[in-house]
Amino acid sequence: MNIRPRINRWTPSRRDLNFGTSILSSLVQPHFVVSGVGVDEPISSMPGIHRQSPDVLLQTIASDMELGIHAHMLFAVIEPSMKDANASIASSPEMHLMGLIRELKSTYGDSIVVLTDVCLCTATDHGHCGIIHDDVIDNDLTVAELCSIALAHAEAGADYVSASDMMDGRVLAIREALEQAGHVSTGILSYSVKYASSFYGPFRDAASSSPSFGDRGSHQMDIRSGYSEAVLEAMGDESEGADIIMIKPALTYLDVVRKVSDNVSRPVAVYNVSGEYSMVLSSTPDQHSRGKMVREILHSFKRAGADIIVSYHAREAVSCNWLE
Numbered sequence: 001m002n003i004r005p006r007i008n009r010w011t012p013s014r015r016d017l018n019f020g021t022s023i024l025s026s027l028v029q030p031h032f033v034v035s036g037v038g039v040d041e042p043i044s045s046m047p048g049i050h051r052q053s054p055d056v057l058l059q060t061i062a063s064d065m066e067l068g069i070h071a072h073m074l075f076a077v078i079e080p081s082m083k084d085a086n087a088s089i090a091s092s093p094e095m096h097l098m099g100l101i102r103e104l105k106s107t108y109g110d111s112i113v114v115l116t117d118v119c120l121c122t123a124t125d126h127g128h129c130g131i132i133h134d135d136v137i138d139n140d141l142t143v144a145e146l147c148s149i150a151l152a153h154a155e156a157g158a159d160y161v162s163a164s165d166m167m168d169g170r171v172l173a174i175r176e177a178l179e180q181a182g183h184v185s186t187g188i189l190s191y192s193v194k195y196a197s198s199f200y201g202p203f204r205d206a207a208s209s210s211p212s213f214g215d216r217g218s219h220q221m222d223i224r225s226g227y228s229e230a231v232l233e234a235m236g237d238e239s240e241g242a243d244i245i246m247i248k249p250a251l252t253y254l255d256v257v258r259k260v261s262d263n264v265s266r267p268v269a270v271y272n273v274s275g276e277y278s279m280v281l282s283s284t285p286d287q288h289s290r291g292k293m294v295r296e297i298l299h300s301f302k303r304a305g306a307d308i309i310v311s312y313h314a315r316e317a318v319s320c321n322w323l324e
């Protein structure tokens, strides 16, 4: 009952994203959403990427849609004064992200794929991805909170809720919560194979989500871990009902992408993360050289077996015709 293959076929844009064969149809553009009106702040560690309020982001997404980028991943950036130990704001229907999801779905309907990040780290005052109990991240308390966040996103109209936390058992719990609430067409993209990587630094600046103490080693995968744990995580999430299996980061784990895509039946996504993006930006002197490098990188994801590519390069790659 927890597997619903129709979810990935539900709309034309979902079918293009999951089953299209071009790089363009595989691309997902990430966005950082702040509250307020008229906000458009460049992120210094990620040249070309901005934090935007919903009104500004609607215009950005309108031009992305015109370019042919139809899949958009949204990260809510929360004001420090709104954070607490339990990430309460993250599941509030009043939170600025929910209004944006509703607006995007009412404007674009089935021609947009809205993916939302489901994690606690941007909304906790300690910056951890879970609820802390007796000095450790409590798996099951965190899973319950993740379900509330996923339900709020589904209620607002998200196509896929994207669990990026790496708690055990959360895919099954989210699937059951969605089923019980009648959200039978909401998909789950699972960050199934997510390493405790040093390539997330610029993202944590952008989303103000750095842990105030400790690190993410108790839940994200050890960078030394071999293929067996990656395959275990991916197949486990698939059997719990994940509709898309993601590997993250991308460039240093292309071998894992190949291994996982050979072992699962659901579409496989890679996340070309913030540190990888910034590395390209800082090592290319001009747009032409950047274009050549990005094209080579995007093809490496396809060759490794990725069906879906989440990348901050998406917009520039399409608008500058780097995919030709």
Ligand code: PBG
Binding pocket: 117, 119, 121, 129, 164, 165, 199, 200, 201, 202, 203, 204, 216, 272, 273, 274, 275
């Ligand atoms: C939230 C989350 C992170 C990223 C995506 N979702 C940060 C983290 O795990 O610390 C990183 C994305 C990137 O670096 O571009 N848990």
